[in-house]
Amino acid sequence: MTTSSPLEPDVAARLKRDGDGLVAAVVQDEATRDVLMVGWMDDEALHRTLTSGRVTFWSRSRGEYWRKGDTSGHAQYVRSVRLDCDGDALLVRVDQIGAACHTGAWSCFATELPAVQLPADQRSARQAPEARS
Amino acid sequence: MTTSSPLEPDVAARLKRDGDGLVAAVVQDEATRDVLMVGWMDDEALHRTLTSGRVTFWSRSRGEYWRKGDTSGHAQYVRSVRLDCDGDALLVRVDQIGAACHTGAWSCFATELPAVQLPADQRSARQAPEARS
Numbered sequence: 001m002t003t004s005s006p007l008e009p010d011v012a013a014r015l016k017r018d019g020d021g022l023v024a025a026v027v028q029d030e031a032t033r034d035v036l037m038v039g040w041m042d043d044e045a046l047h048r049t050l051t052s053g054r055v056t057f058w059s060r061s062r063g064e065y066w067r068k069g070d071t072s073g074h075a076q077y078v079r080s081v082r083l084d085c086d087g088d089a090l091l092v093r094v095d096q097i098g099a100a101c102h103t104g105a106w107s108c109f110a111t112e113l114p115a116v117q118l119p120a121d122q123r124s125a126r127q128a129p130e131a132r133s
Numbered sequence: 134m135t136t137s138s139p140l141e142p143d144v145a146a147r148l149k150r151d152g153d154g155l156v157a158a159v160v161q162d163e164a165t166r167d168v169l170m171v172g173w174m175d176d177e178a179l180h181r182t183l184t185s186g187r188v189t190f191w192s193r194s195r196g197e198y199w200r201k202g203d204t205s206g207h208a209q210y211v212r213s214v215r216l217d218c219d220g221d222a223l224l225v226r227v228d229q230i231g232a233a234c235h236t237g238a239w240s241c242f243a244t245e246l247p248a249v250q251l252p253a254d255q256r257s258a259r260q261a262p263e264a265r266s
Contacts, residue, residue: 011246089241105218
């Protein structure tokens with residue numbers, strides 16, 4: 001990680017980094033709108049992502065920059081990058097080449113956990129303000 | 134945060150928590166497939182989300198559990214919960230009531246950053262293995 005970031009100052013000022021200087025980056029496929037993976041970016045990884053057209057992460061486990069696809073060929077070409085309201089997460093929409101997951105799966109979110117779904121008649125009567133009239 | 138989690142042991146064993154005991158939770162709207170927000174869950178927040186049908190986060194800024202919609206009315210009803218390949222992120226698909234963002238915006242990802250898009254002819258010739266023949 002760098003101490004002097006090349007990231008534009010107005011973007012850098014909006015980031016709320018964790019204790020390791022990172023923000024979460026959610027990657028979504030532009031065509032299918034599937035959520036493919038979550039990676040981590042520091043200022044330099046975000047700078048490279050914004051300026052090169054290819055998604056670059058900081059690997060927390062390996063402690064190095066990692067440009068998606070350099071090893072696997074499964075590149076992510078940037079379509080848009082959005083920052084969330086409190087500055088601690090990014091949404092990166094991409095054209096995904098091949099599988100996003102290192103396991104070979106299209107998405108890293110392959111494991112479904114058992115979860116209760118409330119039926120409609122057990123959902124709260126409380127509605128969003130705009131739904132009240 | 135709790136030390137003895139009521140989360141099912143096989144699920145708890147798969148989580149790779151950060152230094153604060155948290156994993157990132159990406160929330161996606163089931164109908165539109167828009168990515169709405171990223172929140173944070175410890176074991177207890179995930180347990181509540183899986184068993185109650187309502188999305189519950191751990192608030193890093195306030196240091197408390199936070200069931201989406203209890204203040205705003207903008208509840209998130211769980212449709213599915215998926216864990217990623219390395220256990221540090223969740224994808225929660227929901228029926229979103231009203232706006233997901235505390236600003237009143239539908240999605241928290243309202244700020245688009247300037248990003249380069251590589252035109253097709255500048256994309257690498259390297260293809261995914263399955264695209265080679």
